[in-house]
Every structure is written in structure tokens, then in C-alpha cells.
Amino acid sequence: MEHWDEIRKLIEERRADRLAGRITTLGAEARKEVATRLPGLLKELRGRSDRWDDSLVRHGTALRVAGAGTLGGAAAVASWLYRRDFAPQWAGPDNDVHLVLAVIADRPAAWRADLARRLALRTRTPDDRGMTLALTLLRETGVEPPPHDPLVAGWVSRRPTRLAADPLLGHLLPRLFEAQGAGRALRGEKEPDRGWLAALSGLAETGRVRRETLVEGCLRRFLLGGTATDLRFFVHLHEALDPSPEEVASRTRDYLRLLAVSPGPVATLAVRRLRGHDLTADDLAEAWDCLLFRQERVLVRAGLSWLDRSVRRDPALAGVAAAPLARAFAAESVELQARAVELALAHAGAMGAQGRSRVRESAALLAPHLADRAAAAFEEGHGTGTAPRPGPVFAPPPLPEPAEGSPTLPPPPASAEELAELLERRDDSWQSWERLLAGFVTLAVRDRVALTAALRPWLLGEPAWPYREETWERTDQWLWGAVRSLSTTGSGRGAWRTLMPSKDLAAPYVLLLHRAAEVLRAVEEDTLPPVLLATPTHETGHVAAAELVGRMEVVEAAGARPLAADLQQALLRLPRVPDPEAAERVARLTSAAGGILAGWIRPGGTAGAATGAAVEAEVELGWTTENEGGRDGTRPVPVITAPPTGLPLVDLMFRAPGHGAGAGHSGWWPSTLPSHREVAAAHLVPYTLRRSWDAPAAGPEQIRDLVRAEGPAGAAFSAVLARFLADPRAPEAVDALVEAAARDGLPTGEIGRQIGFLVTAGEVRVTDVAAALDTAARRGAHESVWRIAAAALPALLPAPGERPRNGLAGFVMLAATVAGWCGARGEIPQVRDMAARKGGSGLLREVRALHDLLTGGTAKKG
Structure with a gap:
């Protein structure tokens, strides 16, 4: 003892x-x-x-x-x-x-x-x-x-x-x-x-x-495979070891196997090693065939360069080069197709009849103007006889049919056990948060003891240090504070009075924090309503009007009052489409909150411009130049104007975001304004071009939510979409563009203008924009892509004496391709003027080809 x-x-x-x-x-x-x-x-x-x-x-x-x-x-x-x-x-x-x-x-x-x-x-x-x-x-x-x-x-x-x-x-x-x-x-x-x-x-x-x-x-x-991240160290190690030609020669087959499907850095490594090694004609054909089948442009370019250099050094290889070149004709990039055509024409004489025949047959895979160029050259220059001139067989698919309506959001947890399970597998989405908050409020009112018992294990495992911070800037801090107060711990009571951040915050962030904080306050004061009003019924973030009225009826029947921020968020989530049944029922509500709701849901349609779900705010987007971190850069300046509603958080949402305002949960913001797409985009715009390492940036998931929202789409929406179309790491932006085109909600002219501004400001690259638009066009959005490209070209084409931007010839080529698919006609003054300039550069050739296509004539060449 x-x-x-x-x-x-x-x-x-x-x-x-x-x-x-x-x-x-x-x-x-x-x-x-x-x-x-x-x-x-x-x-x-x-x-x-x-x-x-x-x-x-x-x-x-x-x-x-x-x-x-x-x-x-x-x-x-x-x-x-x-x-x-x-x-x-x-x-x-x-x-x-x-x-x-x-x-x-x-x-x-x-x-x-x-x-x-x-x-x-x-x-x-x-x-x-x-x-x-x-x-x-x-x-x-x-x-x-x-x-x-x-x-x-x-x-x-x-x-x-x-x-x-x-x-x-x-x-x-x-x-x-x-x-x-x-x-x-x-x-x-x-x-x-x-x-x-x-x-x-x-x-x-x-x-x-x-x-x-x-x-x-x-x-x-x-050879085991993996992502580029998983293999990055081994790429560096391999290059640090610098295998000798003898070591490479003994492993040629292994390096060749890496060309087809390995991540880009691994395939690039293999190309570098194999190009310095003597390969047989069969091995070269295999290597080129693998590379020219890849989706990565840098690898296709490397394959074309390797092929060109090898054939120039040994013209006898032109025969085995024909099949890989023909494969490159199917590349998704018009720029790469054009390069493949140039090489095919350059080496056609050494290809032999069989090789030329293979190339001629594959010309049908090219963009229309390239197909014509290749077919004509092979027929006239190489005696291909009377073979029929191939027309382009590629036709962009139709746009996908937009989904009917919006998927419904799963209901909140109905029991304490379900709520605990949601906590176990929750993610960082607004959907999980909304269901968690709604379930907590309802269950806390229905059976406080059972909820406390179910959440007790989480209290034991949750770290305490986040709750000692001077302010609570995360919604989960407020929720855990409510859970602890529910269990009558007591040491955190009154937290809502002092822990709300006092610094300048973005309006959607403020609304989210107020909604979380008022739940904690209601737990401490025992004033929780039986149900939250603002919990979305649909994946867009909307709350069905009839469901909202039903929730208000439940609150009134219990003699309770809705939470203030919750009510204001619910109003912002009302759909624009009128609901006559909801308008009839809302008139029977008797509380002050019911009267506010009735002002937003009126018989015969949405409410007026000052007080309705369709509050029509005007959004303007300007740009200013400033020095940030020792470097001149652009900063977007959105301006939002709307008539006041008298509801403080609602009016805050229709106020222009301040520069440098703190932001949090930015991925959730579109769901707070699902009927006001352009206003939500205006709040996101300042965070699309922020450079500081700790700045919360808007992401491609917001683009999807903005596309599915209601309300006008203007300059702010276009700027956000244009920014992420130019981000190779955000393929979701292409998905959003195609979906918006299918919904007929794409402000194409404005998107093109914003692309032009972002490129000229040095914020995005022409090649990245062209790659995204190329992909969207091949998925059925070619008409929208043409209108976007036509609106961007006036800003992108260089003035006389100005050096053109990298990749601009490929962008013009893409514009010509989609114009051909759409049958577009009509002169663009800036294209006309540049087509008339003197010179024979690749860019000028593409501009003249586009002008001829649009006007049905021949550009005057200086």
C-alpha cells in the first residue's frame, strides 16, 4: 500500500x-x-x-x-x-x-x-x-x-x-x-x-x-504506379543518381513502359533518358506512339520534337513516324494538331506511299481548317491522285441536358445517435454543417439528456486549446461551446458576449458566425426554438417556401421565437419562383417574425424589390492597380447597391465587401445567397486573386454552386469563372462552364472581356485559358466558347509593334476551329485590322485564316 x-x-x-x-x-x-x-x-x-x-x-x-x-x-x-x-x-x-x-x-x-x-x-x-x-x-x-x-x-x-x-x-x-x-x-x-x-x-x-x-x-x-506526388521523391532520387548510358541501355524496356501511363514527371524523366540512347526503329515507333497519345501537352510536344529531330537526322525513320503523327492528329489541342500537321508536311516526301496514305486518312480527325490544309497539301504536293478530300468527321457533341430541379438535401439527424454518427463522419462541407446545426437544435429541445449522453464521448476527446482563444473564428468552436453548455459544464457561460471577432470580416462569414453564436446563446438562456428556419431543403442552398412557412408554424405553436440570424438567413434562401400555397399559408401567421416572412412571400409572385426574396441588387466590378509585396498587381473592386430591407444581416450581405476583410468558410458562401448569384460572386471576387499565403481563396467548388444558383450573372460571376478556367488545377471550372451553357445562363461576352482583362493584367496565361475552352468546346459548349473567344480577342490581339503573348496563335486557332463548328460569320474589327498587317508570322497566318472564315473572303496580306 x-x-x-x-x-x-x-x-x-x-x-x-x-x-x-x-x-x-x-x-x-x-x-x-x-x-x-x-x-x-x-x-x-x-x-x-x-x-x-x-x-x-x-x-x-x-x-x-x-x-x-x-x-x-x-x-x-x-x-x-x-x-x-x-x-x-x-x-x-x-x-x-x-x-x-x-x-x-x-x-x-x-x-x-x-x-x-x-x-x-x-x-x-x-x-x-x-x-x-x-x-x-x-x-x-x-x-x-x-x-x-x-x-x-x-x-x-x-x-x-x-x-x-x-x-x-x-x-x-x-x-x-x-x-x-x-x-x-x-x-x-x-x-x-x-x-x-x-x-x-x-x-x-x-x-x-x-x-x-x-x-x-x-x-x-x-512501374508500380502512383500519383505525381507519391513519385516525386523517386524522380529526384533517380536524377540525383544520374544513371549512365550503360545503366539505361540495360533497362530500355522498363523506361519505354513508363511512357504510356506514368505521371508526367516520370514520363518526362523516361523521355530524357531514352532520347540520349540509341533505340531501334521499333522502339522509337513505340515511344512516339505512347507520347503522342498522352493528354499532357508538354509530353506531346516533347514527342513531336523527338520525332522531328530523329527523322531529320535519319530520314529513313519517316515511315515509322507516320503512324504516331497520325495519332497526334486526334489531339484535343488545336495547337498540337497544327504542329503535327507541320511535321507531317515537312517529312511527307520520305514517308513512302503507305505512310502518306495513313496521314491522309487521319486528316479527317483534324480541326476543319487544318484538315483542309493537310488534305490539300498531300493531294497536290505528293500525287495522291483523285482520292476524295476528307472532311472533318469530328463533330462536337450536343450539350448535356440540364438536370430537372435541384437534388434535395438529406434531413437533419432524427436521433442523438444519428447526430453522433454525423459528427464521426462529418466533412468540411456546408451541407454537413447545416444538418449538424439543425439536428443539434431540434434534439436539444426534444431530449436534452439523451443528446448530452450521446455527445459525451466527443467532449472527452475534443482538445481544449481552441476554446481558450481570444475570439472564436470557426463555426465548430461555437457549436462545441453549445454542446458543453448543454452538458451544464458552466465554465464557458457567456462566451457569446466576448468571443465574437471584432475585426472586419466578409459579410457571408459574419452571417455564418452569428448563426453559430446565437445557438450557443440560446442554449445558455434556454431559449432554443424547436426547429431552425434556415436549414436548406435543396443542394443549391435554397429553402422551399412551403417548408419555411411550416417551420414558422411549428415555432409559433410552441410559443417560441426564431433566432434572429437564422430568420434572416432563411429569407435569403427563399427561391425566386413563387409558391402560391406558401403565400396563402404565410398570411395566417400571427407573430412578428411571421409578419416579416409574410413580407417576403406574397400572393401572385415574389415580393417587391425592397423587401422580397428577389431583392434586385446591382453589382459593378472595377479594377485597381496597387503594389502588394513589392510587386504591382491588380485588385478587383466590387460595388453592390441595393435598397435597404431593415434587417441588419440581410443589408450587410448587400453591401460591397471591403478590401482585406477576413474570410472564413468561403466554400460555403454561395449557399448563403442561392437566389442572388451575382452578389455571392461579388463577395468571392476579392479572394480569387489574393496572393498572400494565408489568404482564403475562392475555389472551383464555389463555381459549381454559383452556376446552380438563381439570379443574374454578370461581371463578378464572369471574373470568378474566368479566373478558374485559367487554372490547370481546377478542371471543375470546365464542368461548370459546360453546365452553365446547358442551362443557358452563361454571360459569354462578359466572360470573354474578363479573360481579356486578366490576361493583359498578367494574372492568367493564354495557353491555360485556351486549354480549358478547348476542352469545353469538345464537350458541346462550342457555341458559348466561340462567343467567349470573340469577346476576348479584341483585348488579346497585340497592337502594332507590341509583342504577342505566348500561346496567342493557338488561341486564335481555337477560335477559328469553334467558329467553323458553329458556322459563325461576321467581321471582328480588331481581327480585320491585324489580318491586314504586313508579315508572315504564325500568328498572322492564323488571324488571316480566322478573318477569311468569318467573312468568306481572303484577307489582304501586306
């Missing part, structure tokens, strides 16, 4: 260092007694713990040391060390490894080896809390590590100090090239003179590791 009293006191005083020393002096019986009493002490400490602090976690180190030194089996120790309640994942890496090792130092070797294996298998991520202890024990015991991918990822996540002497090197290095997650853990390693790149290269130079092991390991990893 005296041993336990001493141990208990040291645990309660959190004297882990003294505790470790004392445990090492205990005999077997004393250790058994401590092990028996530890669970009871843990339960007692948990009961004392205030859920607003982390006192139990602060006892964690002492508890871990006590359990490690006294529990009997290795399995029991492994489980004890990483209990969630006193060693949660968020608490950071272990800082007590030396203490744990000290108290188990006298255990049998087999026992420690068993613990090492168990701890290794428990790891799940490279930065797992138990990773350091597992790796240290594996090194000390010398036991072979179990085959476990996270262990390898954790090993390479540490700095490679004294790697040559690391006992784990022989075991884990071969697994490095196979373990999932290892490449991702090493993705930041790119400097050849430091870190793992330098360490492995150094081992190869000294002979500690065979070069062949590393080179073959990289190739094996490439």
Missing part, C-alpha cells in the same frame, strides 16, 4: 521523471499492485476533469510511464500507452520516450521485441504519436520490423542522421520503393545536397548501398 500511495502522489503531481526512477526500484509484487490500481485512478482523474481544460491529458505522461513500467504483458502496455483519453492524436509527438524506455529497460529481451513489433503495427501515419517509440525500440532490440507501410513512411519522415549505421537500413530500405505513403512522406525532399536525397546518394557513392539497388528501386516504384 505504501508503494501505491507514493506512486499515486507522483502521478497526481505529474512528476514523471521522479516516477520513472521510483518504478525502476519496485519489485514484482509492488509493480503488480500499481498495475491493479491504475485503472481506478484513471477513472477518478477523468471524473475530476473539467471538459473545458485538458487536465487529464496533462497527467498523460505520468500515467503512460506508470503503466509501461508496471503492466505485465506487452499487449497491455501497447494498449495503455496510446489510450485516447490521455494521449490523443492532436496532442503532438511523444516527449516521454526516454522515460518509457527507462522503465522497460529491465524487461526480458523477448518481451521488449514483442512490444516493439506491436507498437510498430499500431502506427497509422508517418507522424503517429507512437512512431518515435516504435522505431527506437526496433533499433534497440534488433528485431526485424514487421511488414507495415506506415512504419516505412515514419522512418523516412525523420532526418537521416547516421543512416549508414542505422540498424533499420537493411530492413526498411528495400521496402522504401514499395511502401504506400513513403513517397508522400518524402515529397518535400528535392535538394540533392541535403536530407534523404543526399544521404542515399552518399551511401551509393561509398558502396554502403549498391547503386543498382537504388536505380532499380526507383524504376520498380515507377
